[in-house]
Amino acid sequence: MSCPPGSGHCIAVGWYVNSNGQQITLAETWNGSVWAVQPTPNPSGSSRITGLNAVSCSSTSACTAVGSVEVDNSGTYLTLAERWNGSAWAVQSTPNPSAAQSSVLTGVSCASATACTAVSHYTLSINTPDMLGGTEETGPALVPSNFVLPANTTVDITIVNYDDATPLPAGSEQYAKAYGIVGTLAVSDLDAVNPNAVKSARHVKALDPAAEVSHTFTIAALGLNVPLAPQSVTTFRFHTGHRGSYEWRCVDPCGAGDAGWGGAMSAKGYMVGTVTLA
Numbered sequence: 043m044s045c046p047p048g049s050g051h052c053i054a055v056g057w058y059v060n061s062n063g064q065q066i067t068l069a070e071t072w073n074g075s076v077w078a079v080q081p082t083p084n085p086s087g088s089s090r091i092t093g094l095n096a097v098s099c100s101s102t103s104a105c106t107a108v109g110s111v112e113v114d115n116s117g118t119y120l121t122l123a124e125r126w127n128g129s130a131w132a133v134q135s136t137p138n139p140s141a142a143q144s145s146v147l148t149g150v151s152c153a154s155a156t157a158c159t160a161v162s163h164y165t166l167s168i169n170t171p172d173m174l175g176g177t178e179e180t181g182p183a184l185v186p187s188n189f190v191l192p193a194n195t196t197v198d199i200t201i202v203n204y205d206d207a208t209p210l211p212a213g214s215e216q217y218a219k220a221y222g223i224v225g226t227l228a229v230s231d232l233d234a235v236n237p238n239a240v241k242s243a244r245h246v247k248a249l250d251p252a253a254e255v256s257h258t259f260t261i262a263a264l265g266l267n268v269p270l271a272p273q274s275v276t277t278f279r280f281h282t283g284h285r286g287s288y289e290w291r292c293v294d295p296c297g298a299g300d301a302g303w304g305g306a307m308s309a310k311g312y313m314v315g316t317v318t319l320a
């Protein structure tokens with residue numbers, strides 16, 4: 043919801059399911075005394091599931107709402123933005139990261155009528171050796187291990203970790219701290235049977251290095267380190283950098299061998315991979 047300062051008006055966005063069972067966009071305005079539904083467009087030829095997640099207005103005649111639209115029954119989502127000019131909502135064209143499985147806009151902030159910033163959200167998961175059809179020797183893996191994010195942009199990343207704890211070895215305790223992120227980590231417990239179950243999150247900057255770390259998501263070249271708790275869902279925000287390819291890796295020795303640096307820790311596609319900023 044967004045209420046332009048001093049206007050006494052508000053706009054809220056979301057979605058609803060119509061009589062055909064189709065989820066479509068919704069916007070409602072508050073004029074100081076009543077709420078009213080506004081007509082909002084849904085992209086043509088693509089709508090089974092469409093929704094708006096956030097809106098920002100710099101005035102009562104300049105709002106931008108963002109969300110996502112599903113490509114016909116595919117389970118793949120594309121970004122969606124709509125603009126309010128004071129009299130009508132219209133769909134705007136938005137880019138989608140290349141090679142992304144799905145793209146959703148979850149936040150927007152408009153400083154003026156002509157300048158809005160959208161935040162994209164990406165989800166990764168760490169699967170156990172069992173889930174991957176392997177053994178403790180072959181190890182767990184971050185899925186997908188090679189992926190593309192937009193360069194020079196603010197992104198929210200959620201990592202769903204199905205794996206158990208690996209205490210950080212002596213001398214590596216600093217990797218229990220988050221750095222290179224905006225704000226704090228939002229960490230909630232994972233229900234492995236129903237990962238969609240919503241659990242309340244705690245907001246922290248660090249985990250207990252001896253007991254609470256399962257893996258890390260570390261991009262040394264970008265100064266990013268995110269500790270991940272066992273069976274957890276972790277969301278964090280960071281500003282991506284210049285275009286290029288960057289190695290991400292887990293720095294908690296969760297692989298094979300006595301010290302844990304073999305197997306998944308040394309094989310690309312498991313606990314090491316490539317983030318491309320494009």
Ligand SMILES: [Cu+2]
Binds near residue numbers: 292293294313
């Ligand atoms: Cu790991």
